[in-house]
Amino acid sequence: MPKQTPCIAIDAMGGDHGPQVVIPGALKAARAERLSLILVGDEKILSQELKQHKTNGLDIEVVHAPEVAGMSEKPSEILRKKKNTSIEVAFRLVREGKAHGVVSAGNSGATLACGMFILGRIKGVERPALASIIPSEKGPTILIDVGANVDCKPYHLVQFGLMADVLARDVLHIEKPRVGILTIGEEEGKGNKLVREAVELFRMSSLNFIGNVEGRDIFTGKADIVVCDGFVGNIALKLMEGLAISLTKLLKAEVKKSFLARLGFLLGIRALKRFGRRIDYAEYGGAPLLGLRGIAIVCHGSSNSKAITNAVHMAATFIKNQANEHLVEGLSANRELSIFGKRALPRS
Template identity: 50%
Template structure:
């Protein structure tokens, strides 16, 4: 299988995209097509030893910038690198897309070119968070700001399948993010969702709270894309702030500076554990294809790992599993939705 890398999208494009692709091709033997300005990509590739690596270039004359509207990838810039990357998947020349560009545009182009999986109304962006015990998958973290209960139910099913088949969790525990554990808590959206999720055939643990994302209480945390995006950015910001505050304190005295020499390695290991680059990218789940959305400021390691995760997503047949799960659950949960709505109405 071949991965199409949107080489022009990220903050440091195409330098990190090209180097990340070279490293992925070398370390994992994954064939790659770099999509973007041929001349620029040739120049970047010339900096590396690519002998024996299967790296192709596919020209795209346009780029969707971070400040462009997401719909530009669909309407205005039809020859943009992100749009062309999805076209390659559609035509069968590649099987997955990796992009560090405008995430809204990636989502829009993915939906437009590849369409959605049957039974999925809205694809979701799923982000892996490090926890004390392992990892937690949170979705949606940005795609869908105004959701209906049925969307959250679909996110839960998508998260369960991803955790099981890509993260290797045998019986994923699912939680719904809320402002308290009791069923009486939550808002209108979560209360209706909570009632439906109790009847889906997976390990649903009910409401979880903000703190549970990091204590590993569940494997999958479901929320709408507005809340999920706040969670994502807050976590990045807080981890950074904690690090800065500690360094400021340590720099405050000679003795602690000395001591820091000895704990430096511990800090480094910790940083690795919470480093988003380790998780590469966030899968866009629910489209009829595979796409990994990377942080705009991704480094070489993040691109490399995103390519690896895209490869695993394809090899483990996540979309096929998802289609099967939706097939078996769809009727059941549609009935549940109707039952809950009727109960609420009458």
């Protein structure tokens, strides 16, 4: 890499709010982490936004990308008709060695497609997956997949588990991660055909598979890794976020109802603030897209500046810990990636 400090390419045009939210969030992370940033997007718009902020001492470069991947556009159409979107240019910078990773709050389907097309997949990985790190009673829990793959085969779920196992060991430093599969009951045989067939494959693997887990178990810490298809995982993730937001609003409404409630709130404000941070999705920034030959952090389209800041922090942590290199090494050395693949197993 030409630069010694971590360099992150930011899809500055991505997301519902665009540069007005993405740029200040990225700048805050750059100050704290001493990062280099490459802001990718319409050069005129980005330059105007940068004038609104103090950038003294920061290593910032603007790379022009004249097109934007619309949030409602199909990834296949974006790749076919648009060749210079901000997300595509950002991934090219990583491929060319000019950046270490990408952060985007833009079209997640386009992010996945560009990542696969430009960076390529780690050998043996058939479906890159989004892994979200969720706080639980006993520490962080990895929920995978949370939206990259809505239609899966049983062996895809096993591959998700293998990727998350490397992440848990090398980034979260969990010595022997417990892996569970998300379904509708703890009892053996519960779940749809996909889950039941995946359970049989998990039992054949070397993973520390503990069996079925239910939605409530994500927060109890029963498993370190919870595996599901992206359809179920995305619904679960959005439910968690919606609940956290609603709980905060309900609490504020109750506090306003009486003097004693306000007094109690003031007495416990520090604890409540800590609780609020634990359930705030913005504290976790985004989800790493595992399985690519490069680092990509995918944020919500509605991400605020705080979420962007923490997503950039996450990318910096992955870069400094050489997480993707460890993932490549761990998966390349793991014969099970090919064993649990479409060529070795009958399709369901």
